[in-house]
Amino acid sequence: MIGTTLPGAQIDASGITTNADSDGRFVMGFDRDAPSQALIMISMGNTVAQFGLEVAPRAYKVTSVSGLPSATIDPPADALARIEADAALKRAAFDSNNPIARGFEEAFRWPLDDVRITSPWGATRMLNGNSQRPHFGIDLGAPRGTPIYAPASGFVVLAEPDMHFEGGMVAIDHGQGLITTYLHQSALAVEVGQRVTPSTLIGYVGSKGRATGPHLCWRMRWRGRNLDPSLRVISA
Ligand SMILES: [Zn+2]
Numbered sequence: 001m002i003g004t005t006l007p008g009a010q011i012d013a014s015g016i017t018t019n020a021d022s023d024g025r026f027v028m029g030f031d032r033d034a035p036s037q038a039l040i041m042i043s044m045g046n047t048v049a050q051f052g053l054e055v056a057p058r059a060y061k062v063t064s065v066s067g068l069p070s071a072t073i074d075p076p077a078d079a080l081a082r083i084e085a086d087a088a089l090k091r092a093a094f095d096s097n098n099p100i101a102r103g104f105e106e107a108f109r110w111p112l113d114d115v116r117i118t119s120p121w122g123a124t125r126m127l128n129g130n131s132q133r134p135h136f137g138i139d140l141g142a143p144r145g146t147p148i149y150a151p152a153s154g155f156v157v158l159a160e161p162d163m164h165f166e167g168g169m170v171a172i173d174h175g176q177g178l179i180t181t182y183l184h185q186s187a188l189a190v191e192v193g194q195r196v197t198p199s200t201l202i203g204y205v206g207s208k209g210r211a212t213g214p215h216l217c218w219r220m221r222w223r224g225r226n227l228d229p230s231l232r233v234i235s236a
Pocket of ligand 1: 139217
């Protein structure tokens with residue numbers, strides 16, 4: 001959701017606190033298993049406005065994926081240091097909050113020209129026969145080397161060519177704590193700190209990391225919550 005209130009007002013969205021920007025614009029999101037009732041509080045000085053929102057439930061599929069590299073299901077001991085380092089890079093990217101990034105309020109485009117959804121967002125997945133946590137990405141099938149484009153403006157806050165689980169990964173800060181990520185890339189076309197605009201080439205589809213074949217896993221984060229990025233396209 002994108003809202004408008006007083007510039008600088010503080011917004012509490014069911015326990016996550018954010019501040020409206022200098023135009024009063026703000027983002028909030030509710031994740032996969034959010035309760036059906038959300039409480040929103042907006043405060044400015046001594047004034048507090050409070051209202052409730054209904055969060056509509058969605059149905060999520062249970063899917064299974066087999067043939068994944070076993071090192072990405074049960075990582076070998078010698079991969080643990082790299083996995084830790086990857087996690088630290090991701091945490092820093094997810095905490096990014098560039099005050100001049102305004103892409104959050106743009107109409108998002110799909111990151112691929114041809115959209116073929118091969119795994120829906122939020123599905124609970126059996127990976128090589130073992131139950132895993134929900135899949136917090138939407139998988140788009142495409143041939144290796146297919147160009148991936150920025151869906152909206154922002155700043156590149158992570159560009160790693162070969163992470164253990166994610167393979168080639170890029171993260172973009174769209175402002176107001178809204179971060180999108182692009183996994184399993186075969187090669188990257190951007191660097192950390194680079195400004196992107198809608199349709200800037202960011203990299204190429206691949207199958208690096210925990211993947212059975214070439215596809216783009218597209219994800220969205222907002223202040224620790226995992227969101228479905230395709231909703232941002234559809235509602236634009
Ligand atoms: Zn995925």
